[in-house]
Amino acid sequence: MTTTAKLLLHCPDRPGILAEVTDFITVNKGNIIYLDQYVDRVENIFFMRIEWELAGFLVPQEKIEDYFETLYAQKYDMNFRLYFSDHKPRMAIFVSKMSHCLFDLLARYTAGEWNVEIPLIISNHPDMQHVAERFGIPYHVFPITRENKAEQEQKEMELLAQHRVHFIVLARYMQVISQQMIHAYPNRIINIHHSFLPAFVGAKLYHAAFERGVKIIGATSHYVTTELDAGPIIEQDVVRITHKDSVQDLVNKGKDLEKIVLSRAVQKHIERKVLAYKNKTVIFN
Amino acid sequence: MTTTAKLLLHCPDRPGILAEVTDFITVNKGNIIYLDQYVDRVENIFFMRIEWELAGFLVPQEKIEDYFETLYAQKYDMNFRLYFSDHKPRMAIFVSKMSHCLFDLLARYTAGEWNVEIPLIISNHPDMQHVAERFGIPYHVFPITRENKAEQEQKEMELLAQHRVHFIVLARYMQVISQQMIHAYPNRIINIHHSFLPAFVGAKLYHAAFERGVKIIGATSHYVTTELDAGPIIEQDVVRITHKDSVQDLVNKGKDLEKIVLSRAVQKHIERKVLAYKNKTVIFN
C-alpha cells in the first residue's frame, strides 16, 4: 500500500475552494482516493477531508504543509491539519476498575485493526493491571485523592509527554480530567459516557435511567472539554430495554453499548475522520 | 370472535397469587388465552395481565368484577381493572397545527386497526379542520389565551364528558394541560414528546438537539402528569442523524418517529397492555 496524505480543513465558505484544492492535488499528479466536503450553511463554514496517494506527487511530503499554508490557508483563512498514513498516532488509555472497554480496545489493537501505537495505560487503581499484562502493555498506577490530584496529573502529563502521546482514550476512567490536561490535549481526549447525552449527566446513570423508566438506554462518545459531559459528540448508540430489566441488566446491556460506541469513536479519530468545530463534530465517512 | 375479559392488576407480592387467580378462571371454565406476569423485586410488587374467553365462563360477565373484588382483591390488597373486548373505549384527539400524528391516528382508525371510537377532535386552532372533515369526525376549536385558558378547558371537559370520552391523545397539542384535566384523566392522557426524554424538555427541541450536535434523535410517548414531560413513559424510539442534517431535516425525521411512537403507545393503551405504577409503566406484550 502506498503512503497517502490526509488533509482536513475548515474555513469560511467561499466559491472556488473545493475546485482550487482538488486542482492543486491533481495538477501535482496526486491521485485523489477520498474526498468528502460539507458546507454548514448556518455557520457558513466549508469543511473538507481529502486523501491522495503520495506516489508520484510532485510536492515532496515534507513540504506539502508549507505549500498548502502559503498557497491556500492564508488566502481562505483556513484551519487545516495534514496527516500521513505512514505516521502512527500514539494513544494512551486511562482506565479505572472496569475491563469491558479496555479489553475491546486492546483486542482490536492486537488484531491489527487500527493504525495506532498504545505505549501505555494509566489508571487510578491497580485492578486492571492483569489486563494490561495479558497484552504486554505498561500499566502505570496513579492513585488520586482530593489532595494529590493536581500533583498526580502533573506526573501523568510528564509520562504522556515522555511517551509522545497524541491522544487519550478514557475507557471508563472515573475521574474528572483537570482543565490543565484538557488544554494540553484539545479535542484529543475521547471519553465514553454511559448515557444518551444530554440525558443523564453526572454519575449513577443506569440508576437514574432505571428510576425514570426509560424504554431505551444509550451511550455517547465525545471529546472532553472543560464543561463536564458537554464536549463535541463523536458517536452515540442505543439499545432497547423493558420494565423487566433491573439496574444490573441495564449495566450489562450498557457495557456492550459503551465498548462498541467508544471503539467506533476511537477508530474514526485514528482514521482522521472527525473534525470538531465549536461544540459539534463533522464526521466524514 | 368470542368476547374476552382482560384483567390487569398489581399488589404486594406474596406467594400464591398467580396460582389462585389462574385457578379461579380455570375452575370456572374460562379459557385463558393470554397471561403475562411480572414481579418488581425492588418494590416487591406483583403485576399481572390475564385474558380469557367468556364463552362458557360460569361467572356472569356483569358479576366478575364484584366476585374478583370480594374473593381476591381485598385479600391481596390488589389494585385491579377489568375490561371486556365487547366494549369499545372512546378516545378524543387534541391537536394544534401539525397534521402528521393526526393523519396517522385517523388512518389506523379508518382502516379498522383499533378497537376504539373517536367521537371528536379538539384543537386550539382551526388549521386541522380539513383533516377532520376528510375522516368525518367533528372538530371543535377552542382558542386558548392566557386569560381564557381555565374557562376554555372547562368547556372542553364538558364536551369530553358529554361524549363519554375515556382517554385523550395529544397529537402534538401545543398547550400545557391544566392540573384539573390531568386529575380527571389520570394515566389516561397520552402525549407525544418530540425528544428522547429525559433529554431536552420544554420547547424548540429539534433546535436544541441540533445545537447540541447529537448523533441520534428520539421521540417519547408518555402519560401526562402534573410535572411537565415527566410522566410514565410508554414508548420511545430513535433515529440516527448526521452533521449534514439541518434543523428542518431533524423536524422531518422526527415527525416520522413521533407518529409511529405515538401510535404504538395508543395501540398498547387500547389493547390494555400498559399498567402505570408510580412513575413507570409495565408494558405487557
Place this chain on the structure above:
Amino acid sequence: MTTTAKLLLHCPDRPGILAEVTDFITVNKGNIIYLDQYVDRVENIFFMRIEWELAGFLVPQEKIEDYFETLYAQKYDMNFRLYFSDHKPRMAIFVSKMSHCLFDLLARYTAGEWNVEIPLIISNHPDMQHVAERFGIPYHVFPITRENKAEQEQKEMELLAQHRVHFIVLARYMQVISQQMIHAYPNRIINIHHSFLPAFVGAKLYHAAFERGVKIIGATSHYVTTELDAGPIIEQDVVRITHKDSVQDLVNKGKDLEKIVLSRAVQKHIERKVLAYKNKTVIFN
C-alpha cells in the same frame, strides 16, 4: 426561495472532473448549495450530485443542459440528468387493498411535504376508492385477470402517458408489473417489499418469517426491474420481534415499517437524491 438546478451524473473516474464541473458553475456565478460526490473504486465510476441557485447564473436555464452536454458530458463519457426545482414531478400511485402506505403517501402530499403532483391512483380493486376520495384524487380501477392483464396494462400506460406521469409508486400493489411497463419507466417504478431483501422473496412473507423464527423483520423499497424483487435497493429498515409475536403481529409491525420505508424512498426519489447504477443505488444525503 430561488430556483435551483440539480445535476446528477456518473462517468468513468478521471482526475479533474469535480474541479471542472464546480468551476463551470462558480465561474458562471452559480452559488453551489449542495455538493456530494463519491467514487466507486471497484467499478472506477465517479458519481456526483450538485445543486446551485439559478439567480444570477450566467447560462440561461433552458441552455444549461445543452452546454453541459457539449462541454463535459461528451468529454468525460458522462451519463447525467438535470432537474430544476421549479418543475414538479408527477407521480402515480398503484394500490390493491391495503391502505397503510396509501394513507401515508397522501398525508404527506396533503401536508405539502413533497414537491410533487399526484394526478391519479390506479388499482386492480375498488377497495381503496374511499381513501382516494378523502384526498380528492381520481381513482381508476383496472381489474386484472390472467387473460386481460396485457390489455389492462396497456390502458393503464395510456392513462399514465395522458397524465404525463414521471414515476410510479407501488403502494403494496399485489400484481407483478410487466416488462413493457418496466421498460417504459426504467428506475422510475418504486416498490415496497415486505421483507428484508434478499431474505424472503415472493409472497406470504410474514408467514415465512414466522415459520423461520427470525428475531427481526424488515421492509425494502427498491426500483422495479424485470427480475422479481431484485431491483436496486433504495431504503431498508427493520424492527425487532419475539417468539410471542403471531403472524398477525408481524403483519401489524411490518405495516409501520413498510409505510415509513416506502415514504423515505419516495422522498429521496423526489428530491433527486437517488442514482441507480447497475443493480445498486448511490444515495446522496
Place this chain on the structure above:
Amino acid sequence: MTTTAKLLLHCPDRPGILAEVTDFITVNKGNIIYLDQYVDRVENIFFMRIEWELAGFLVPQEKIEDYFETLYAQKYDMNFRLYFSDHKPRMAIFVSKMSHCLFDLLARYTAGEWNVEIPLIISNHPDMQHVAERFGIPYHVFPITRENKAEQEQKEMELLAQHRVHFIVLARYMQVISQQMIHAYPNRIINIHHSFLPAFVGAKLYHAAFERGVKIIGATSHYVTTELDAGPIIEQDVVRITHKDSVQDLVNKGKDLEKIVLSRAVQKHIERKVLAYKNKTVIFN
C-alpha cells in the same frame, strides 16, 4: 447468594399446568424469583421457565427432578430440564483464524460476567494460539482436510467428553460440523452466522451483501442443526451501511455485530433462557 433451581419445560397446553407447578413450589416453601410462561397458540404448546430459591425448600435438591417427573411430567406429557445455579456449565470454543469473537467471549469470561467454565479451545489452525495463551486456556489444534475430517472430529469429541463439555460455541469456526457431533450436542452448539438469516447463506456473505447493494447488514446466532444455516435462531442484530462502504467496511462493521450477537446468545444459553422447540426458540427474558 442462595442456590436457585431453574426449571424449563414445554408440553401440550392444558388448563391448570401453571397453577399446579407454581403451587408445587410455593407449597414446598420455595420462593419463586422468576416466572415467565408463554403459550404458542398455533402449535398449542405451553412453555415455562420458573426459578426459585432452594433455601428452605422442602424437597431435597437431588430429589426435585425425580419428584417433578413423577408428579407432573408424566401427567402433562412434559419435556423439562432442571438446572441449579451452583452448577457451572462447561463450554468449549471452536475458532479458526479470526479473533474478534474469541476475544469478546474470553474478556467476558475473565471479567466474571458468566457463570461458566471454559476448559479448552479447539481450532483447525494455530493462529489463535496467542489469544488462548493470554487468557491461560488450553488450545488444541486439529488441522482439517477432506481426508482426515471424520478422524479429527472423532478426536475432538473424545477431548470434549474428557473435559465434560456441555456445549460448544463456534466463534467464527470455518468448518461445517458433522452430523455425528451435532447429534451428540443437540441444541448445544451455538454458531454465529455473518448475515441476517435467511438472507445470504453459505460463504462470502459480505461480498454477497455488497453485490446486492443492501442498506443494512446483520448477524445471526443460532443452534447448529444438520441443515446448514437453518437451525433455531437465538439472536439477530443489524447495522446500517451505505453505498460508500466497501466490502472491507462491511467486514469491519459486521465483526462488531457478530461478536455482540454471539455473546448475547451465549449469555442467554448460559442463563438457561433459551428453549428450542422444533426449529424456533422461545427466549425468556
